[in-house]
Amino acid sequence: MTTLKSLMVPHRIVMMLLFAALVLWCALSLRWDWIPKYAPLALEGLWTTIWILALTTVLGFLLAVPLGLAQAIGPWYLSIPARTFCTIIRGTPLLLQIWLLYYGLGSLFPQFPWIRSSELWPYLRQAWPYAVLALTLSYAGYEGEVMRGAFSGVAKGQLEAAKSFGMRRFTMFRRIWLPQAVRNVLPTLGGETILQLKATPLVATITVIDIYAVSSRVRSDTFIVYEPLLLLALVYMVIAGLITLAFKRFENQVAR
Amino acid sequence: MELILETLGLAESAQLLSLSPPGWGANLLRGLVNSLKIAFGAFGFGLLIGLFGAYGKLYGGPVLRDLLAIYTTVIRAVPELVLILILYYVGTDLINKASSALGYGRIEISGVVAGIWVLGIVQGAYSIEVLRGAIQAVPPGQIEAARAFGMPPIMTMWRVTIPAMMSFATPGLANLWLIATKDTALLAIVGFSELTLETRQAASSTRAYFTFFLAAGALYLIVTLCSGVVFAWIEKWARRGQPSLREDRT
Numbered sequence: 001m002t003t004l005k006s007l008m009v010p011h012r013i014v015m016m017l018l019f020a021a022l023v024l025w026c027a028l029s030l031r032w033d034w035i036p037k038y039a040p041l042a043l044e045g046l047w048t049t050i051w052i053l054a055l056t057t058v059l060g061f062l063l064a065v066p067l068g069l070a071q072a073i074g075p076w077y078l079s080i081p082a083r084t085f086c087t088i089i090r091g092t093p094l095l096l097q098i099w100l101l102y103y104g105l106g107s108l109f110p111q112f113p114w115i116r117s118s119e120l121w122p123y124l125r126q127a128w129p130y131a132v133l134a135l136t137l138s139y140a141g142y143e144g145e146v147m148r149g150a151f152s153g154v155a156k157g158q159l160e161a162a163k164s165f166g167m168r169r170f171t172m173f174r175r176i177w178l179p180q181a182v183r184n185v186l187p188t189l190g191g192e193t194i195l196q197l198k199a200t201p202l203v204a205t206i207t208v209i210d211i212y213a214v215s216s217r218v219r220s221d222t223f224i225v226y227e228p229l230l231l232l233a234l235v236y237m238v239i240a241g242l243i244t245l246a247f248k249r250f251e252n253q254v255a256r
Numbered sequence: 257m258e259l260i261l262e263t264l265g266l267a268e269s270a271q272l273l274s275l276s277p278p279g280w281g282a283n284l285l286r287g288l289v290n291s292l293k294i295a296f297g298a299f300g301f302g303l304l305i306g307l308f309g310a311y312g313k314l315y316g317g318p319v320l321r322d323l324l325a326i327y328t329t330v331i332r333a334v335p336e337l338v339l340i341l342i343l344y345y346v347g348t349d350l351i352n353k354a355s356s357a358l359g360y361g362r363i364e365i366s367g368v369v370a371g372i373w374v375l376g377i378v379q380g381a382y383s384i385e386v387l388r389g390a391i392q393a394v395p396p397g398q399i400e401a402a403r404a405f406g407m408p409p410i411m412t413m414w415r416v417t418i419p420a421m422m423s424f425a426t427p428g429l430a431n432l433w434l435i436a437t438k439d440t441a442l443l444a445i446v447g448f449s450e451l452t453l454e455t456r457q458a459a460s461s462t463r464a465y466f467t468f469f470l471a472a473g474a475l476y477l478i479v480t481l482c483s484g485v486v487f488a489w490i491e492k493w494a495r496r497g498q499p500s501l502r503e504d505r506t
Contacts, residue, residue, distance in 0.1 A: 011319050091434075091480035092473045093441030096452055100469035103456075107465050198335035205445060212337065229342050233334045240333040 068147025
């Protein structure tokens with residue numbers, strides 16, 4: 001962690017002053033008059049980005065636990081499909097996966113009358129379910145691999161101790177195996193969550209209005225190129241910083 | 257062959273994917289070649305940045321080290337898509353300003369070059385970290401020995417540091433190469449005709465979305481799996497002469 005003292009070195013003070021001057025120059029000489037008009041839309045977009053990120057990481061993690069378990073101790077008829085799934089997800093670009101689901105499924109579903117008349121149809125006509133599905137599968141694919149390592153990394157003695165106390169298998173999993181595995185991979189999970197954050201703007205390509213889509217819209221409406229992009233980069237940096245902080249605090253709590 | 261395709265109901269897909277004009281296979285392959293060109297170029301450019309950056313981070317002065325820390329932190333916190341847009345506009349702006357200052361008109365920048373420039377800068381930030389870790393893992397005595405014999409720094413780097421760090425760097429670099437191949441897909445959004453964009457164009461003009469997206473996915477997967485094999489060879493080659501952990505135990 002950088003402390004105040006380490007910042008008070010001459011060259012860093014000069015750099016900070018230069019940076020402050022740069023920020024001031026940006027604030028004064030670049031165009032920011034579009035902000036009030038687009039602020040409500042931007043807030044909505046920010047909210048979309050955040051809930052998509054939160055929902056897909058949680059769902060993806062829930063899916064990653066069985067995937068990791070299947071690969072670590074599962075019989076071959078479970079481990080081979082799980083490994084194939086992870087390889088396919090990790091071996092193809094996310095953009096392609098999103099487009100496959102959105103355009104592919106989106107063009108397939110209307111051909112079936114019973115889907116069109118079902119209660120889910122109003123949702124299936126929108127873009128966000130496909131975005132959530134694609135991002136969830138992607139996170140699960142990457143995390144499944146991480147959890148495989150985590151599950152096999154838990155010390156065997158711990159599990160044997162639990163077994164010798166006559167703990168049932170599910171209790172053992174819930175109380176000992178899962179918590180230890182998760183604790184060991186918390187730093188990796190933090191990194192992966194930031195990667196997931198960086199994947200969310202891809203949903204803008206299938207018409208979900210997230211914060212990235214808002215900035216594109218400002219660019220195409222007003223022909224201002226750099227200002228929305230710089231602000232967007234700043235927003236993502238702030239969110240990434242918050243995720244890092246949250247995971248650090250969580251790690252410290254768990255490490256006790 | 258045709259009979260098998262017919263019975264499986266894949267005749268239509270095979271026709272769409274065929275290499276001659278009614279099919280779109282040639283377009284997909286051209287896209288794949290473009291993707292691979294950009295990925296190679298960006299990976300190489302990133303390695304160059306990474307090597308100098310890693311040296312700068314390890315042996316540079318305080319100002320250089322701070323600047324490199326800012327570069328790696330910012331690049332790794334901002335989505336690639338946003339970086340690609342920013343770098344793309346900055347790059348084209350700078351080149352056009354330079355060319356108009358020199359008295360030339362607007363220059364059309366080729367997609368491949370722009371893609372290499374944009375993805376290379378992104379890759380550079382990641383390779384700095386990979387190579388820095390690898391250089392640090394080289395036993396310092398080896399580098400000191402080279403220095404003690406009066407080897408000039410560049411020769412030390414070329415003859416001692418790089419060969420010795422290869423085995424530590426290969427897994428990370430393999431990962432970076434895979435990221436590079438997959439990140440080329442993002443250039444579709446800026447309108448470069450690489451594999452993903454070619455696929456989308458083919459899919460939307462024939463309405464056969466599943467056929468084309470699955471075919472493109474298979475192409476990407478083939479590239480990934482082949483790279484895995486190649487990098488396994490490279491790692492084996494880089495580890496030659498090192499005692500293997502497994503043999504030690506027996």
